[in-house]
Amino acid sequence: MSRERLYLFDTTLRDGAQTNGVDFTLADKVAIARMLDELGVDYVEAGYPGANPTDTSFFAEKRPMHARLTAFGMTRRPGRSASNDPGLAAVLDAQADAICFVAKSWDYHVRIALETTEEENLASIRDSVRAAKAKGREVLLDCEHFFDGYKANPAYALACAKAAYDEGARWVVLCDTNGGTLPHEVEKIVGEVCQHIPGDHVGIHAHNDTEQAVANSFAAVRAGARQIQGTLNGLGERCGNANLISIIPTLKLKAEYAQKFEIGVSDAALGHIARISHGLDDILNRAADRHAPYVGESAFATKAGIHASAIIKDPATYEHVAPEQVGNKRKLLVSDQSGRSNLLAELDRIGFAVDKDDPRLSRLLDEVKEREAIGYAYEAADASFELLARRLLGKVPRYFDVDKFDVTVEQRISAKGERVTVSMAVVKVKVGDEALISAAEGNGPVNALDLALRKDLGKYQSYITGLELTDYRVRILNGGSEAVTRVLIESEDETGDHWTTVGVSSNIIDASFQALMDSIVYKLIKSGAPA
Numbered sequence: 232m233s234r235e236r237l238y239l240f241d242t243t244l245r246d247g248a249q250t251n252g253v254d255f256t257l258a259d260k261v262a263i264a265r266m267l268d269e270l271g272v273d274y275v276e277a278g279y280p281g282a283n284p285t286d287t288s289f290f291a292e293k294r295p296m297h298a299r300l301t302a303f304g305m306t307r308r309p310g311r312s313a314s315n316d317p318g319l320a321a322v323l324d325a326q327a328d329a330i331c332f333v334a335k336s337w338d339y340h341v342r343i344a345l346e347t348t349e350e351e352n353l354a355s356i357r358d359s360v361r362a363a364k365a366k367g368r369e370v371l372l373d374c375e376h377f378f379d380g381y382k383a384n385p386a387y388a389l390a391c392a393k394a395a396y397d398e399g400a401r402w403v404v405l406c407d408t409n410g411g412t413l414p415h416e417v418e419k420i421v422g423e424v425c426q427h428i429p430g431d432h433v434g435i436h437a438h439n440d441t442e443q444a445v446a447n448s449f450a451a452v453r454a455g456a457r458q459i460q461g462t463l464n465g466l467g468e469r470c471g472n473a474n475l476i477s478i479i480p481t482l483k484l485k486a487e488y489a490q491k492f493e494i495g496v497s498d499a500a501l502g503h504i505a506r507i508s509h510g511l512d513d514i515l516n517r518a519a520d521r522h523a524p525y526v527g528e529s530a531f532a533t534k535a536g537i538h539a540s541a542i543i544k545d546p547a548t549y550e551h552v553a554p555e556q557v558g559n560k561r562k563l564l565v566s567d568q569s570g571r572s573n574l575l576a577e578l579d580r581i582g583f584a585v586d587k588d589d590p591r592l593s594r595l596l597d598e599v600k601e602r603e604a605i606g607y608a609y610e611a612a613d614a615s616f617e618l619l620a621r622r623l624l625g626k627v628p629r630y631f632d633v634d635k636f637d638v639t640v641e642q643r644i645s646a647k648g649e650r651v652t653v654s655m656a657v658v659k660v661k662v663g664d665e666a667l668i669s670a671a672e673g674n675g676p677v678n679a680l681d682l683a684l685r686k687d688l689g690k691y692q693s694y695i696t697g698l699e700l701t702d703y704r705v706r707i708l709n710g711g712s713e714a715v716t717r718v719l720i721e722s723e724d725e726t727g728d729h730w731t732t733v734g735v736s737s738n739i740i741d742a743s744f745q746a747l748m749d750s751i752v753y754k755l756i757k758s759g760a761p762a
């Protein structure tokens with residue numbers, strides 16, 4: 232049976248750029264556009280030429296890609312001709328394959344926000360579509376506030392959509408701009424629209440204000456729409472847009488959609504989707520959402536003992552899809568609740584063949600339990616767990632020793648008369664017979680310590696150059712008689728691998744030091760540094 236083609240339209244670089252705290256540079260936009268193209272989306276909406284210098288320069292040159300590069304813009308302003316509107320001209324002149332216009336489709340907004348007549352708004356839609364088609368562009372129309380508009384005045388909302396379609400727009404996109412529409416409403420309204428405009432010309436653009444943007448996108452597809460608009464990781468203003476990172480695996484792995492539809496994302500590209508999701512977080516310099524469906528670190532993590540023993544027998548018992556299909560991995564959490572089966576499975580995953588009756592296993596389990604009782608969190612710190620296991624099983628080389636370190640924090644008045652705080656660290660390390668002393672300044676004591684530690688490890692330096700700290704989390708735990716500090720450090724290397732290490736102490740510097748040391752030693756093992 233031949234499957235129907237469903238199209239994916241990404242607006243991470245346009246609608247996603249509206250996110251609070253997100254400010255893409257031109258280089259970011261180019262890098263993200265490349266990631267999207269690699270993923271296999273059909274359209275990359277990269278910005279609004281003429282609206283800001285970054286977007287204008289993005290569209291100033293040809294950027295060849297498989298996806299259709301799309302420029303966003305407004306339809307011609309009311310009361311002007313299409314040929315006499317500088318805003319429209321900037322969009323028409325952009326180096327893009329497609330143009331996505333946004334137009335009002337709620338009569339209330341036409342009167343109040345646009346201060347024009349319903350007929351003039353329709354004429355503006357027709358004129359703009361015609362002008363873009365005359366330039367040889369594929370045309371899309373985003374019908375802003377379509378669902379609210381349709382509820383208030385269905386005939387007018389539909390007239391706006393029809394005006395674009397009749398004029399030759401390839402797609403008419405129904406936008407839930409305020410994000411408050413519910414799935415059953417979307418399904419009903421899209422179904423009604425598809426009686427007037429063929430579904431293979433209808434798109435859905437959902438916002439996540441009731442946390443149903445993904446569900447709304449699927450509801451629209453069920454009702455006949457054949458284009459889904461969304462963003463990587465659901466980026467977008469307020470609560471975000473529909474998350475393509477969740478939508479794509481569902482389309483490819485769930486029979487209801489996979490049997491019926493074909494999308495531009497290959498199975499191989501799907502296997503990279505976790506990396507692409509984390510790649511965007513890296514560009515935004517923020518920690519990945521551990522609980523993100525399909526791609527989060529916890530998406531295939533299992534804790535309780537009975538689940539873990541069942542998962543070892545057959546993963547399908549507790550997994551709705553295989554983690555490898557989306558580039559993720561199964562994780563059995565080692566925690567104070569876990570039994571031997573968790574521990575064995577986790578050791579197996581990291582490449583340790585241990586007999587289930589090996590007496591060292593009980594020692595490791597006891598050690599994990601004891602340490603978790605004083606604040607260590609091994610289920611969040613996979614790399615520290617691996618090191619602990621390797622140490623107890625006698626397999627961690629002694630690469631280097633830290634003889635001593637010294638961290639100072641100084642606050643003083645600068646030459647400009649401003650109060651500044653400067654941190655400095657000095658670390659004395661022994662690598663074999665070689666004694667090395669490194670000093671570094673940092674924006675805080677932990678940062679200074681990290682820089683000094685990684686500055687000179689003698690013969691091991693080349694193995695850790697790609698090591699980078701990507702996240703640092705501190706938690707004060709009130710256990711027993713005194714408060715202790717738990718530090719979790721997330722690291723990354725040149726291969727894109729992530730790992731987390733943990734340190735616990737009543738002193739935050741000491742806790743950080745333990746986690747930093749674990750991360751460096753883990754990286755040395757991972758890179759195959761000779762003992």
Ligand SMILES: [Zn+2]
Nearest residue numbers: 246408436438
């Ligand atoms: Zn939007």
